[in-house]
Amino acid sequence: MADSFPIDFGEYRLLRKLAQGGMAEIFLAQDKKGGICAVKRILPHLAHEESFIRMFIDEARIVSHLEHPNITAVYGHGKVDGYYYIAMEFVQGHSLLAVSERAKQVKMPLPRGLLAWVVAELLAGLGYAHAARDPRGRHLGIVHRDVTPQNVLISYEGEVKLVDFGVAKARARLTQTEAGFTKGKLSYMSPEQARGEELDGRSDLFSVGIILHEITTNTRLFNKEGPGGILGAIVNDPIPRPSLKIRDYPGPLEDIVMRALDKDVGTRWQTAEEMRDALLRYGRREKPAPGQARLKDLVYDLFGAPDSQRDIDKAKALAAPTPERVEAHRELSQAQVRVKSHVEARPQSAHKPREDETRMMPSELEQHRSSARSAVARNLEITGDQVPAVKLPISRDEPEIPVPNPTEPLRVRLARFLAAFAEDLRLSWRTRRKKWVIGLSGGGVALLVLLGLATGAFGRMKEGLSGLVQSAKDFRETEGISERPAIDAGFEPTQLRIVSEPPGASITVNEIGMGSVTPYTLADLPLGEKLRVSLSLPGYRVYTEELVLIPNRGLQEYTMRLERQVGAVRVTSDPPDARIYLDGKATSKRTPATLEDLPADTEVSIKVVKKGLSPDTKVVMVVDGVTQELAFQLEVDEGQIPPGRISVESSPTGCSVFVDGNFAGTSPVTGVAAKTGSHQVKVTCEHYGEETRSVAVWSEQTTDVSFTLEPVAFGYLTIRPVPSEGSVVRINGKRVPTPVEFKKVIPGRHVVTVENRGLNQSRQIEVDVAPNARITRSVNLTQ
Structure with a gap:
């Protein structure tokens, strides 16, 4: 499409490009009623990528269910000239990211209360999306999955809008995310999203927490290098409290942020409404109160007047119904009615066209109507040095209508031009070779009205439209041109039988549909006249041939062989030499190779398989x-991805380390091999209890984990055997030195065994020890 604006695009006029992302470009546009909107159009190089098209359509389908002031509205979607598009509400403003960055540039501190209100508005739209249901009342299960500062728009009216549901999850999506695959911007993912787990709305709330943390501290939360570093930090690193960066950070706001960023979804905010209510309660303490009016002032203070306002004003001016445009439209409509009436008044029962009849195909009529409309919109005027040059739709062997000599008077040039113009439209399909026979009755007069309107010349010429018509008549008489074309005396009717292989093709003669299919016989056709015969059949290419009927041959038959509509797909892979499957069936081809003779306008599934690699399928x-x-x-x-490794340190050292329930050694432990994914690491140490964590591991990377175990409270146990000489004491099966005085033990139940081999006696007792308790027990072996 052209780069100069405005650009006509289906029902819309594109005024200028607003933005471009990795999947689509967005234009400021005007609809057919003059309203302003935004048109999001898939990028040209992705126009045939099925996965992107389905993702694009998914966005339109998901948002079409959502009507909320904090979500950009979708007006419609479709396909124009091979481009898929979504028409949506135009938000005149800037992203939250742009607002934050601009404030940094001009060193303007953003009020935390106002930022809390912005996030509360974002949560209003997000909560609505999470709870949305389809017309049948079924929960849609929408999760945005890409809640970032770039996707939160702040309008010049102080509105907050959530945009871009391109990777959103919903139950009714065309495209599904495979297990272990993540979508969204890495730095704003939740831990469960980073691990590729099943998501619900609480994942979006973690992303909101990241945004709130960042915009209120002016720092990036997960500022690591590389995807592995970012995702590892999201899953494993503790979240720094905002007050560590800003001493006077409000405690109530910090509590809201930290709960949103809780890595345990069970203790995180459970709904967007719950978190929003907390933010609004915090905002009520602010003076002046945060709200739309303050946000509007902030946007103007940061950015000034919007750049796109000039384009909007210009578009509205073009659409404004000025008196001149209203009058032009009225006269143009009347002229079109007269042309239509003249064309439709043709006799329907005649076997051959009348010689004085003006014939205009529907496509030709619409072409001239469009030309007239375009000219009126441009408000052109014909001056002494301006005469439009028009090319009419003629066959390849016919000359173009000449443009009158510029040195002639204007009225003579118009008359000559209009005479030729009307002549081409009046000639019947069997008298087209007589190119300069002219008539201006009926449809010719109506076409004069159309041309006068199209050039904006009505009311401006010295003698008006009636003068132009008279000039054309005078010119015809001066040149000695007869009013009606001569009738060819050699006309003889005959018959033509049209056969196709395969049969059943629709027949068109000289671009007029016959309403019949092959095989079919046409009767009462003129001899010596070129007949342009076209056959069309679904799944086959249109076949066209020019035929000339020969005299004295009776019934003449023509057989036409139709070619199937087929295309091809060249399949390549990296690495190559992968086996190719077509619609689930193995072919004899290996990449790179070309699959030929595939039926056109059908979807085919192509799969490539190579040993040791994951197979892939595309449609x-x-x-x-x-x-x-x-x-x-x-x-x-x-199964062949190289493993990652886990290293564990603990304080105190010497603790037992378990990975996914398997003993891995005593701390410190280094280089424990583990597959890419999430693993459970447990550290346990005598007198220090135990701790378990979920740890993310990435291929060929080492994840370091550190544990600090706090000592538990102890009890104290004293055992006094009788007799003491020769007696052995065991606590929980472990021999302890005697005498046993204030032995430090972990709180709980302990089994005490006393033995004396000299007496050949043994006794066992159970003792419950509470934290910090001092327990004394006597064990008499002589009784």
Whole structure:
């Protein structure tokens, strides 16, 4: 499409480009009623990528269910000239990221109370999306999955809008996210999203918590290098309290932030409404109260007047119904009615067209209507040096209508031009070779009205439209041109039988549909006249041939062989030499290879398989006569992905370490091999209790984990055997030195055994020891 604006795009006029992302570009646009909107259009290089198209359509389908003041509205979606698009509400403003960055540039501190109100508005839209239901009352299960400062818009009216549901999860999506695959911007993912686990709305609340933390502290929360570093920090690193960065950070706001960032979804905020209520309660303490008016003032203070306002004003001016446009539209409509009436008044029962009849195909009529409308919109005027040059739709062997000599008077040039213009439309399909026979009755007069309107010349010429018509008549008489074309005396009717292989094709003669299919016989056709015959059949290419009927041949038959509509797909893979499957069936081809003779306008599923790599499948729409490129990037099979490693330190050292329930040694432990994913690490130490954590491991990377165990409270046990000489004492099966005085033990129940081999006696007792308790027990072996 052209780069100059405005650009007509279906029902919309694109005024200028607003932004471009990795999947789509967004335009400021005007609809057919003059309203302003935004048009999000898939990028050209992705227009045939099935996965992106489905993701794009998913966004429109999801948001079409949502009507909320804090979510951008979708007005419609569809496809124009091969481009998928979404028409949506135009938000005149800036992203929350741009607002934050701009405030840093101009060193303007943002009021934390106002920022809390902005996030509360964001949560209002997010909560609505989480709870949304379809018209049948079924819960949609929407999770945005990409809540970032870039996707929160602040309008010049102080409104807060959540945008871009392109990777949102919903039960009714066309595209599904595979297990272990993550979508969204890494720095704003929740721990469960980073681990590739099943998500619900609480994942979005963690993302909101990141935003609130960052905009109120002016720092990035997970500022690590590389995807592994970012995701590892999200899953494993403790969240720093905002008050560690800003001493006077409000305690109530910090509590809200830290609960949103709790890595345990069970103790995090459970709903957007719950978190929003807490923020609003905090905001009520602010003076002046935060709200839309203060946010509006802030946006103007930071950015000034919006750049896009000039485009909007210009578009509205073009759409304004000025008196001149209203009058032009009225006269144009009347002229179109007269042309339509003249065309529809043709006799329907005649076997051959009348020689004085003006014939205009519907496509030609619409072309001239469009030209007239375009000219009125441009408000052109014809001056002494301006005469429009018009090309009419004529066959390849016919000359173009000449443009009158510029040195002639204006009225003569118009008359000559209009005479030729009307002549081409009046000639019947069997008298087209007589190119300069002119008539201005009926449809010719109506076309003069159309041309006068299209050039904006009505009311401006010295003698008006009636003068133009008279000039054209005078010119015709001066040149000695007859009013009606001569009738060819050699006309003889005959018959033509049209056969196709395969049969059943629709027949068009000279662009007029016959309403019949092959095989079919046409009767009462003129001899010596070129007949342009076209056959169309679904799944086959349109076949067109020019035929000339020969005299004295009776019934003449023509057989036409139709070609199937087929396309091809060239399949490549990295690495190559992968086996290719088509619609689930193995082919004999290996990448790189071309699959040919595929039925056009059908979807085919292509799968590539190579040993040791994960297979991949893509769906592509076959296009007639086109060889499409389909590239696969094969990934290593998960079973062959190199493992990562876990290293564990503890204080105190010497603690037992378990990974996924398996003993891995005593701390410190280094280099324990583990697959990519989430693992449970437990550390236990005598007198210090135990601690368990969930740890994310990445291929060929070492995850370091440190534990600090606090000592538990002890009790004290004294055992006095009788007799003491020769007696042995064991506590929980472990021999202890005697005498046993104030032995430090972990609180709980302990088994005490006293033995004396000289007396050949043994006795066992159970003792409950409470924290910090001092317990004394006597064990008499002589009784």
